[in-house]
Amino acid sequence: MAKSCKGLAMELVKCLSESHCIKVEKKSYKECAGQKSPSVPEKCVGLRETYYMCKHNQVDMTARIRGNKGY
Incomplete structure (x- = not known):
């Protein structure tokens, strides 16, 4: 993984781990990141x-x- 995107990836994992999708519905990170549902915050x-x-x-x-x- 490139270093420039690593911070974004870590923030995404942190955000998903605190979401309703991971905590209550017990879905994987891949499933939660791939869907647009009310259980995944904006x-x-x-x-x-x-x-x-x-x-x-x-x-x-x-x-x-x-x-x-532009140069």
Whole structure:
């Protein structure tokens, strides 16, 4: 795991572990992170999307090939 996304991943795990989905429904982290239900707080959903974009931007080579825009 890249270091730049590690903090987001840890925050997501912490948020999910405190959610109703993990504590009461006894589902796995993968199941809770993948669903959009009332048992998963909006904060966790936002962290999940931010983490996804972090990982996506590390893999996406478009900006590296074309260079930075606006310079």
